[in-house]
Amino acid sequence: MADHQGPLVRLRDVDKYFGTAAALNGVNLEVQRGEVVVVIGPSGSGKSTLCRCINRLETITSGEIEIDGVPLPPEGRALARLRAEVGMVFQSFNLFGHKNVLDNLTMAPMQVAKVPRAEAEQRARELLERVGLAHKADAMPAELSGGQQQRVAIARALAMRPKLMLFDEPTSALDPEMINEVLAVMIELAAEGMTMVVVTHEMGFARKAANRVVFMDGGQIVETGSPAEFFDHPTTDRARDFLSKVLTH
Amino acid sequence: MITVLQDNLGALWQGVLTTLAITALAFLSSVLLGTLVAVFRVSPIPPLRLVGAVYVEIFRNIPLLALLILVAYGLPEVGISLSLFTTAVLSLALVSAAFACETVRAGINGVPVGQAEAARALGLTFTQSLARVILPQALRTMVQPLVNIFIGVALGSSLAAAVSVGELTYQAQQVGNRTAEAMLLFGISALVYVVIALLGGGLGSVLERRLAVRR
Numbered sequence: 001m002a003d004h005q006g007p008l009v010r011l012r013d014v015d016k017y018f019g020t021a022a023a024l025n026g027v028n029l030e031v032q033r034g035e036v037v038v039v040i041g042p043s044g045s046g047k048s049t050l051c052r053c054i055n056r057l058e059t060i061t062s063g064e065i066e067i068d069g070v071p072l073p074p075e076g077r078a079l080a081r082l083r084a085e086v087g088m089v090f091q092s093f094n095l096f097g098h099k100n101v102l103d104n105l106t107m108a109p110m111q112v113a114k115v116p117r118a119e120a121e122q123r124a125r126e127l128l129e130r131v132g133l134a135h136k137a138d139a140m141p142a143e144l145s146g147g148q149q150q151r152v153a154i155a156r157a158l159a160m161r162p163k164l165m166l167f168d169e170p171t172s173a174l175d176p177e178m179i180n181e182v183l184a185v186m187i188e189l190a191a192e193g194m195t196m197v198v199v200t201h202e203m204g205f206a207r208k209a210a211n212r213v214v215f216m217d218g219g220q221i222v223e224t225g226s227p228a229e230f231f232d233h234p235t236t237d238r239a240r241d242f243l244s245k246v247l248t249h
Numbered sequence: 250m251i252t253v254l255q256d257n258l259g260a261l262w263q264g265v266l267t268t269l270a271i272t273a274l275a276f277l278s279s280v281l282l283g284t285l286v287a288v289f290r291v292s293p294i295p296p297l298r299l300v301g302a303v304y305v306e307i308f309r310n311i312p313l314l315a316l317l318i319l320v321a322y323g324l325p326e327v328g329i330s331l332s333l334f335t336t337a338v339l340s341l342a343l344v345s346a347a348f349a350c351e352t353v354r355a356g357i358n359g360v361p362v363g364q365a366e367a368a369r370a371l372g373l374t375f376t377q378s379l380a381r382v383i384l385p386q387a388l389r390t391m392v393q394p395l396v397n398i399f400i401g402v403a404l405g406s407s408l409a410a411a412v413s414v415g416e417l418t419y420q421a422q423q424v425g426n427r428t429a430e431a432m433l434l435f436g437i438s439a440l441v442y443v444v445i446a447l448l449g450g451g452l453g454s455v456l457e458r459r460l461a462v463r464r
Contacts, residue, residue: 080369083372093363096367096386160371
């Protein structure tokens with residue numbers, strides 16, 4: 001797929017309804033190459049839905065979503081090929097329960113990208129090394145802590161060499177003492193220039209790693225700006241109200 | 250009594266072997282066909298889902314005996330002649346596949362939706378997700394319902410006697426009629442069915458334990 005020069009992700013006038021309830025309402029967003037966009041907002045604000053629409057795990061009701069200049073195709077082989085280039089990390093890890101850690105990492109490279117087993121395993125071991133879990137290659141997911149599972153899940157997504165990584169509340173299901181080990185991996189990834197869309201409640205991560213913060217409420221993007229602008233000088237009442245609730249304790 | 254058995258051991262043994270062969274072939278076919286129909290029923294393509302639903306509603310609701318008679322005597326009318334053995338296997342497989350389908354479908358639905366989402370997000374196609382991620386994890390919960398289907402197939406195969414397939418019940422009937430020892434012979438054949446069903450249940454439990462270790 002020829003890389004074009006525009007933004008890596010572009011959402012135009014995106015609406016998403018669940019029945020009659022609007023989850024997204026006229027969302028416009030562009031994510032540049034190498035940019036780390038952190039999406040925050042109260043629960044029910046549509047931020048997770050936004051994330052899931054970008055690789056079409058949710059279909060949108062109207063509007064347009066392009067990745068690398070290509071509109072999202074309907075469900076089928078073309079969409080599968082596109083998803084192969086977009087990594088996703090879920091709140092609930094979703095490691096394949098019947099496969100050990102190494103097989104979790106090699107499945108998609110071997111099945112989708114047709115990488116030979118030896119090469120896929122070598123790459124998998126490098127990635128496990130990188131997330132600090134080289135010694136867990138033979139473990140089953142159920143034998144790992146939540147933080148370890150999530151680091152494996154990040155490595156699994158990276159095994160496909162994605163050009164974009166989506167994080168859907170990656171630390172929300174973790175015990176507090178495990179959040180930092182996952183955030184550390186994400187901060188490192190951001191520093192390496194990975195394009196990332198991160199839905200999170202971790203304001204510290206947003207401050208440290210984001211190029212841009214997007215604040216959502218009621219299915220709309222209410223405010224967007226650099227972390228410094230947003231956290232120190234929010235311009236809308238809704239953002240001020242939200243920040244006063246999450247930052248006071 | 251003993252002489253009745255001694256004289257007819259060959260015929261009865263032949264019946265047991267035929268019952269085992271029908272049961273094994275029909276059960277395996279029904280699992281394969283049932284899985285295929287289940288894949289249809291969960292497929293993203295609406296016409297395939299419809300085909301799956303129609304299949305289940307037809308074959309789940311036809312009495313096996315009626316289907317056996319239709320296949321044995323109806324198909325030759327339209328130029329399709331099958332052996333009696335094939336008739337029995339086909340009819341049993343068609344009916345049992347409808348039940349197997351619903352077992353597989355329940356198993357698929359029992360796997361957390363996040364597993365399918367993770368597979369799709371990695372670029373696996375619908376079929377790859379099913380084959381590599383969903384079905385292997387669904388299998389464990391499917392074992393005991395599949396044992397039920399196996400037993401249903403084994404016991405259901407006795408109806409093939411009605412269209413003269415030489416399986417256990419048919420042989421027991423024949424020998425019973427010839428020797429006026431019907432009670433003895435049906436008692437023995439009932440015992441053999443119980444043993445087959447128990448063996449199926451035992452195998453299922455072993456399989457279930459082995460699948461459980463992998464978690």
